Amino acid sequence: MNTDRRIVILTEGQFSNHTSKTANGVIRFIPEQVVAIIDSTKAGKTTAEVIGAGGDIPVVASLEEALPYEPTALLIGIAPPGGMLPDSFKDVIRQAVENRLDILNGLHTFLGDDRELAALAERFEVRIVDYRRPPKQLQIASMRWKERRAKVVLGVGIDANIGKMSTAIALWKDFQSRGYRADFIATGQTGMVIADKGISVDALPSDFVSGAIEDMVMDSAKDHDIIFVEGQGSLVHQGYSAVAVGIMHGAMPDAMILSLEANRQQNDFDMPYPDVWDVIRLHKDMISVYRPTVMAGISLVTFGLDEEAALEGIKNTERDTGLPTTDPLRFGARPLSDAILARLSIST
Amino acid sequence: MNTDRRIVILTEGQFSNHTSKTANGVIRFIPEQVVAIIDSTKAGKTTAEVIGAGGDIPVVASLEEALPYEPTALLIGIAPPGGMLPDSFKDVIRQAVENRLDILNGLHTFLGDDRELAALAERFEVRIVDYRRPPKQLQIASMRWKERRAKVVLGVGIDANIGKMSTAIALWKDFQSRGYRADFIATGQTGMVIADKGISVDALPSDFVSGAIEDMVMDSAKDHDIIFVEGQGSLVHQGYSAVAVGIMHGAMPDAMILSLEANRQQNDFDMPYPDVWDVIRLHKDMISVYRPTVMAGISLVTFGLDEEAALEGIKNTERDTGLPTTDPLRFGARPLSDAILARLSIST
Incomplete structure (x- = not known):
């Protein structure tokens, strides 16, 4: 486990017990690594108040407001219908890279394949982790x-x-x-x-x-x-x-x-x-x-x-x-x- | 079953009981649709002589020699290591398209993705069938x-x-x-x-x-x-x-x-x-x-x-x-x- 990570989670408009499963699992199991949640519709609350877990982790309105908590990574905590990210989300991701945050992404859409984001990540020396990308070497099981x-x-x-x-x-x-x-x-x-x-x-x-x-x-x-x-x-x-x-x-x-x-x-x-x-x-x-x-x-x-x-x-x-x-x-x-x-x- | 097909099978250099599984299955089960096998190393024999099935289906040395049998489709009957087709095979495929044969392909390499071949197929109004291409609409089972x-x-x-x-x-x-x-x-x-x-x-x-x-x-x-x-x-x-x-x-x-x-x-x-x-x-x-x-x-x-x-x-x-x-x-x-x-x- 990477215990030095300080994660901010982007769940804009969808932070709740029913709609942000990845975010909620992370908050429940590694609250010590989560510094803030971004959701302008719930800003000012704590995660405990919204989903009953994570204690005093603050919900903030924007990445800017999360930066004072010194995050090292931005986790995409939502799954938009069809898996495509709206432009407003891409703006937040770009801004995160420019602030030297790694991007952690579980969507079917691979952010590392976005040329502009990939180039930006290289320039700011951060990782884009696409969790759903299959490993390159695949083989069948062999006893x-x-x-x-x-x-x-x-x-x-x-x-x-x-x-x-x-x-x-x-x-x-x-x-x-x-x-x-x-x-x-x-x-x-x-x-x-x-x-x-x-x-x-x-x-x-x-x-x-x-x-x-x-x-x-x-x-x-x-x-x-x-x-x-x-x-x-x-x-x-x-x-x-x-x-x-x-x-x-x-x-x-x-x-x-x-x-x-x-x-x-x-x-x-x-x-x-x-x-x-x-x-x-x-x-x-x-x-x-x-x-x-x-x-x-x-x-x-x-x-x-x-x-x-x-x-x-x-x-x-x-x-x-x-x-x-x-x-x-x-x-x-x-x-x-x-x-x-x-x-x-x-x-x- | 498409019983009007007249298939010629390309197995160049690999027609045998051990190395041309797809070709052999087709010869065994739909011999009535197979008009010829292309394998210059076995030319002059019948399929029965080489693999014990298919009766008198002739093995010929080239696509040219197969054309008198009036094929309507060319089946790729071999699987080259790594799935890449050598240039000599692509020449035969191009020649088949120009003679208005459909191309039937079971390799992991999709021939329909080859721009030159795809354009040629459109021009000569033939189909390139990549059997391993997953369907576009996928869903989970639902009782x-x-x-x-x-x-x-x-x-x-x-x-x-x-x-x-x-x-x-x-x-x-x-x-x-x-x-x-x-x-x-x-x-x-x-x-x-x-x-x-x-x-x-x-x-x-x-x-x-x-x-x-x-x-x-x-x-x-x-x-x-x-x-x-x-x-x-x-x-x-x-x-x-x-x-x-x-x-x-x-x-x-x-x-x-x-x-x-x-x-x-x-x-x-x-x-x-x-x-x-x-x-x-x-x-x-x-x-x-x-x-x-x-x-x-x-x-x-x-x-x-x-x-x-x-x-x-x-x-x-x-x-x-x-x-x-x-x-x-x-x-x-x-x-x-x-x-x-x-x-x-x-x-x-």
Whole structure:
């Protein structure tokens, strides 16, 4: 993690719990790196007042007002329809480059391909990071997990957008705090901003997804003992199962943690969730034909429930699945990291 | 199928059982559309003499010598290392366009992007078909199989390159011969040349594989009652499982046919095949969480075995799996089409 970064996030007109997902993830997980949010419609508030996270991080009206906080990077925190940036946003980006800020961009539109911006970045010696740009060297996976000594834990889910990234990051931080050489492999833009590395895998040609994950895992395994991989999609979501399997078979995890949501019954395609036991068995079977693995625990989203209902949901899920369960964002990741340690032997 | 095409195939220097896979598939499945092969190193022979298929189709030394056979299209039947065409090949392609031949190209290099060729094609009013070019409109799958009335049969395999395409085509032709409104959906270049439509799915961003398949299936379902989808890769091949799942969940098949090879024990990654029962169960489970499905039969590759050993292999596979089994290329697809009809109700 690049802990010297001081990030200002551009979310003009869209800073809220529903419309600025990348910004919100970054504020939630690395608030210490965020110095200000630009959104003239919310200026004067704090991030805690707008999205309930990040504490006193100020919302300001313009880049100019953010500069006194001495940012080193501007993160594009919005996704305009169609992915094209309006001219007013490009003005802010230009101004940021001229003030020697790196540009961090998760849009499908690559800012580094804009000749004017690229030339400006070269002149002011700053980086334009297009997180969605696929790596130049792509290859298919090739069974290199057989030579791996580091343990790999994959976040999987009964659905897309159900806390897989948050769970992996919470576990990564908990293992670091316990003294383990732990790493986090990001597979989407928000995770990439947080980890300052990774690959946005859903943009890769499908043949290369597992190879790209295997590459990152083998690279990380050189100097880490436990690696948390951010899952994407779900085996049981028709729209995203191919990506989920590509990540799964690239990571070839020693253990998985399954993300569920208390009280959610169906996905955004109105498909009722299958029985959780069938989902657990399917995930294990998809790995077990290659290698042994375990489902080590359940990460339960309890957002929106009061504390009593949340604890009740956790208890019920534990009873129904027989697996250690918690909401790592609300109650800490410790029960899940204990469960992983109980199933895998990892050295500190 | 475009049965008016008269195809000449350019395989210069590489026409053989091992090096011209696309050419060989086309010769094997639509010999009636192939008028000549260009390969000066094999000129004077017939395709049957070189690859054991296609009967008397002549191999000639140049495009000039192929013109008397009145071809309407030139198929690039080779894949030069790195995908770049040498200048001598471009000369042949230019010459073909000037003689009003369509150009059919399965390489990763898109010939339609060559300005000179594109201009020439416009002038002579011919098509340049780049099979690997992704469609412009891409979307994720969206559960449209629920509205589908046509039955879908997917070819799956314990491995890549094990006869999934051949099996699907053999079944398609058999159902057509029995009077059914049957269709074939190609997902790789060779199948695309044969069907004159389809999408090379391994080049699509992984998010869009199942959506592209679902699109083609729903389109085909308008005027067909049974649709055979060409599978790619395998759930149990680490390199290609993501593509296999994308196709599977795009097709959401009513039935599957599993391709095995008699006496093959491991894949090209030296991974021993899992037990065939586990493979069958895994394929069914991956669909069953969404919808009912069946594994209707086994397609067994017996290439290289004498007839007695081939029949013995088929008998043993039938006994081991409890499923109707045959080698459709060698003994005809009828046992498998009977098995599909016994499991699915389809109108003629």
